[in-house]
Amino acid sequence: MSVTPALRAHAQLRPLDAEQARWARGFWGTVHDRTRDVTVPRIWDSLSDPEISPGLRNFRLAAGLESGTHVGPPFMDGDFYKWFEAATARLETDPDDELADRLQRIAELIASVQRADGYLHTPTVIAERNDEDVVALADRFNFETYNLGHLITAGVRHWQVTGSETLLDAAKKAASFLETLATQKPLELARSAICPSHYMAVIELYRATDDERYLRLAETFVRVRDAFDEGGDDNQDRIAVRDQTVVAGHAVRANYLYAGLADLVAETGDEELTGVLERLWHDVVDTKLYITGGCGALYDGASPDGDPWQSEISRVHQAYGRAFQLPHTTAHAESCANIGMIFWSERMLALTGDAKYTDVIEQIAYNSLLGSVSLAGSEYFYTNALRQVRDLPYDLRRPGDTGQAVVPPPPPSDERLRERYLSCFCCPPNIARTLASFHQRxxxxxxxxxxxxxxxxxxxxxxxxxxxxxxxxxxxxxxxxxxxxxxxxxxxxxxxxxxxxxxxxxxxxxxxxxxxxxxxxxxxxxxxxxxxxxxxxxxxLPMPVRVLRGHRLAEELTNQVAVQRGPVVYALESADLPDGVLLEQVALRRGGTFAPVEIEIDGARLTALETEVTILPLDADAGLYGDLEQAPLRSLPARLVPYFAWGNRGPGEMSVWLPLVW
Incomplete structure (x- = not known):
């Protein structure tokens, strides 16, 4: 069974299912096959192995099939549901009886854990089984509504593809629990509405069931958020949605919120809210989006930056910075945020039919999305920097670091590579479900x-x-x-x-x-x-190589350029430099030529760009400041590789932006 996606009352474009559109060959056909054969099954191998991940075991503990305590972050349930959604998408494009049986058994396990009132959060259920004193929704960073949102989405997709109502029934119960919160405990809901996947989820449930109760619930979510007076920029709840003029705070939470609001507009035709979303989308694309499509420049900061009214400044985490604040080495650009921008943009595309939204989807897809997974399809980045350098005098978060102490300590920053399993595992299953359902795009x-x-x-x-x-x-x-x-x-x-x-x-x-x-x-x-x-x-579609500059207010881009051919952004890796030449010595020439050449990295066929670069003199012993070296410049051949392919040849340095010499 496969249910054709439901119509959107006020959207110009309607999505297609796997019977109507699929990637059968070529570039995305290869990515599809890799996702099916490597990414989805390897993530299951991790989630189902208690020596690697507590993902499956937490549900078994909650069901009373094993004894023990909850392990892992509180949002682990949502990560498990995202893998379930990815596997369901794989089932839609490539039917597999063994996988179908496994997913049905998992759906039954998940449903068995759910409370009668629809609440499902394995840390709480496990604690209750262990006779611990625990209170649901006690801490917004327990991510209960985030988890329930992903449960609802997974339940809808499983029903659409298989016809099974096991997880769909669990989704309806979860929505009933959220409805009870919205009507009887709105303050608890507002405090817990962090990383709001439940906005998109209840709209999907409405489309699947045609029950207007769920559409009204989505509208209630907005009213509850707007009435909340304890919020901040981190979760985009400091001011009412319709009063927001710039995007601030946690980039994943922002992109999920605005994607959910776009879903709501597609059903209600709210023109005022459409205008708000268009304004906010342009704020990101025009002032805060990396050339790779990365979203959320900052690890940590404060917003609004430099505001004279100190009472309006709040802490932000993994966040959008100020306009044109786009650091390279410390770029956060969480994989989930970049995916969230795809969700938001594709919903705006459906609303308007405007190709500018597709341009951004393509920009993210060919660069930061594919860059977040290895060419083998089995290792992942949490953050997606635009520059990787050696010997940093400070630590940067590793791909899976949750911000807590790690033993053993992280390796040097220039050895950060994609990893198979991340202690913060939200990104890999998100990458998997996005790629597994990419035929819909x-x-x-x-x-x-x-x-x-x-x-x-x-x-x-x-x-x-x-x-x-x-x-x-x-x-x-x-x-x-x-x-x-x-x-x-x-x-x-x-x-x-x-x-x-x-x-x-x-x-x-x-x-x-x-x-x-x-x-x-x-x-x-x-x-x-x-x-x-x-x-x-x-x-x-002519594809001349383009040499791009940055805006005058993007300080880290001053006198630097980036190279793009077609939709693909390129980077220089130290692996392609001769011995004795350091990354910081390399400059591109104004007017230089670039020759496309076919290469292979880790079995993947790619097009690289060969050019002549200028090698700048370097005083390796210079301090913070030093005199400009007067040694003559020299030239060397160099090769740029697609940004998404960097980091697949072992530890090394990389940069998207390079100095320009005249």
Whole structure:
């Protein structure tokens, strides 16, 4: 069973399921296969092995199948549900009886732990079994509503794919518990509404059941948040949602909140709230988004920064900083925050049909999202820096560090690598569920036809009153500029909308060799005709290498540039420098040329860029300040690799931004 995604009352675009769109070949086909064969099963291996992770064991303890105490962070339940969602998405694209049976058994285990009132939080349930005095919702950092939100989402997806109501019933009970809080204990709900996955979740439950009770519940969440007077910027609850003009605080919490609000708007058509979300989205994209699509520059800080009214300043954690505050080495850019920006952007895309949102989805997908998982598909980053250097005189959080003491101590900062299991395990299953469901981001259907958003090897087959259109995409995107769609089956004249990326100039399209008009960058080109099997649509997206500068207020970008080709951002790794040359000596030349070359790293085929770089003189013994060296400059050949591929060749240094010499 697979249920076609429900319509959104006020959205222009409708999502597709795995029967309508899938990644069958090419770049994303390879990522899909890797996610299916490596990422999803390896995460299960970790979660189900008590020597590695308490993920599964905590549910067994809560069910009374084993004895012991809860281990791990309080949000571990939510991480387990995210893996369950990823495995369910894998089941949708690649049916597997053994996996289906396993997921059903897990669903039954989860449901068996749930209290009669719908509350489910294994730390509390285990403590109660051990006759400990414990109070639900006593601490907002117990993440109960976050966990319940992910439970609801997992329950809906499992029902959509398998037809099983086991976890769907648990989802309904969880929503009932949240409803009781919202109506009877709104203060407790507001205090606990941290990292608000439950906003998106109850809307998904509404779409699955068509029960308006859940839509009203989402509206109540907003009212409860707006009435809360104990909040701060960290959780975006210092001021009412509609009064927010800039994005501040914890980046994951912000992106989840605004994605959930966009879901609500898709059902209510609230124009005022739509305007708020557009303003906030632009605040991130125009002033706070890394070139890699990373979100949330700061490990810790205060917001609003420099405000003269001290009473309005609150501590922030893993957060968006001030406008244009984009450090390189200490960039936080948590993987979950970057994924949250995909969630927010794809909902804004569905609302408006505006290609600018797809541009950001693509920017994140090809850079920070893929960079957060190894090329092998089995190791992960929690943070996603834009520069990695040796011998830092301070510690940076390791991928899985929760901020508590670690024994043994972390390795030197220049040896930070992706890890298979992180003590803070929120990101890996989030990466897995995003990639496992990435077929949903290939295309959408609207009242005006088919919109193709991303390229990379899709099969698409849709139909509506205007007809049917089945397409096969063959391309080597993002490495090569030609994308070819062959009509596999057709009837009628369903309009086809092909996205022209915002980075692209001079796009050309033909149908059966005849040129057709193409709109400008950052739009969708509309092609309408009576389609027939065998028709060929060819889209050419020129990919010259671009050398990009930063805004004048982005201080760390001064006199530095970054290199991008197509949607892919590039980086220099010390692995590609000759002996005796240090990363900080390398500068790019103004007007330099870049030659695309095919390479392989850890079995992955990639396109690198070869160029000549200038080697700056360096006084290795200089202190904080020193005289400019007058030694002559010299040149060397160098190679830049896709940012998402860095860190797959062992410890080393890396930088996206490099000095520019004239």
């Amino acid at each position: 290939a295309a959408s259907l609207s009242d005006d036809g088919l919109f193709v958003h991303l390229y990379g090897g899709s099969d698409i087959d849709v139909a509506d009153d205007a007809g049917r259109l089945a397409l096969r995409e063959d391309s080597d995107y993002p490495w090569h500029e030609t994308v070819t769609f062959t009509v596999a089956a057709a009837s009628g004249a369903l309009p086809l909308h092909l996205r022209i990326p915002g980075w692209c100039s001079g796009a050309v399209a033909t149908v059966n060799g005849t040129p057709v008009p193409v709109s400008g960058a950052g739009t969708y080109t509309r092609i309408q005709r009576e389609w027939a099997a065998g028709d060929v649509v060819e889209l050419t």
